Amino acid sequence: MEKLVAAGISVVYDGEKIIEDVSLTLNEGELVSLLGVSGSGKTTVFNVLSGLLKPDEGKVLIDGRDITGKPGDISYMLQKDMLLRHLTVIDNVSLPLVLKGMGKKEAREKARSYLPDFGLEGTENKYPKELSGGMRQRCALLRTYLTGADVALLDEPFSALDTLTKASVHRWYMDIMERIKLSTVFVTHDIDEAVLLSDRVYILSGKPGRITEEIKIDIPKPRDPLSDEFIRYKREIIAKIV
């Protein structure tokens, strides 16, 4: 079932077309990557999908409902974890609930029940600066999840992590996505990451940025990044992206 649809999106900025006729779909429970080199307009697509930016042309639908230019239905996460430094872990993750009008105590209660699933037990009264990089990302993910949206938009969320932490966060993310029935659009320039995690990959390239390819990754998960198939997909993508 189609969860999120972007249809014919174009954005003009300062008289220059940044992206042109970008269309993509995300099915329920799917993880789809939007892969592109720097400057291809990834962030612009991201901002349109999240509702922060109103496109000059095109529409964004979620469950068939028009949400173009209206933030609040899709939760998103950037490379920067953007945890508020003056709030403890529990208050950071329960912030989306509080912003929606839930009482502080109730919000904390609800958020607390998710801490173990996100590997954050025992940290609730810590400030973000006291957490490791991987923990901060998981904390940001829990906050993303608690916004209540079942579509998550991630913009290179793991690219600041070291290789080993990244691998464990990847595994953990796939697992949690399944458990909490999340559909994800993943914006990245990391081909390995895209092939490792995605059901489908959209390639965004050119100037203005257009979707030039859609590639279905047909390898059962979890995937081995050293297998022949994996490398074949990687080659295919590299050939198409440049």
Add this chain to the structure above:
Amino acid sequence: MLPSPAEVGRAFVSELPILMEHTAVTVQEALYGLLIGIVFAFAVAVLMDAVPFIKAALYPVLVISQTIPTIAIAPLLVLWMGFDMTPKITLVVLTTFFPIAVSLLDGFQSADKDEINLLRSMGAGRFQIFRYIKLPGAGEQFFSGLKVSASYAVVGAVISEWLGGFEGLGVYMTRVKQAYAFDKMFAVIILISLLSLVLMAVVALLKKITMPYLDK
């Protein structure tokens, strides 16, 4: 003409009861002035942050107002408002207001754009964005402004007392100066410095208490 430290010490001790009475007045003026200054600064900074037009209109006026020497307006304030506390508090407000307002405004305006967007995406309104991002984000700048203002507050109160009044350390100062009592003069100077230091220490303590999440 220059008293020895021992003489100053003796003067300090013998004058202590009188000094304390005057200190109470001066500290009151400084604190009231500082508090009112904070309230005004906060209101003006919030307005300037929220409405760009107000900022454009008000900011230059504020800057120019700072070039007017305090010592020149103090006698006017006394003439307009009388010899009691009002003109003194007003002068303290005028000197403490600016550093706090400017630092607060800087703090509000340097809020992280991505963080604001994130909260918007969670459906936060203007007030919530202010409450969760701008206000806490401006904490450090606020306290640096407050520290500067705290040191101005005591000195501002003393200067305004020089120019008319019946109590306060400034009044005491003019009296002992006219009596050529240099030992007492130095005693009161030291006392004023101490008061400023204490006030600044209180500000530092407040910062520590209200912002426990900062690194040292």
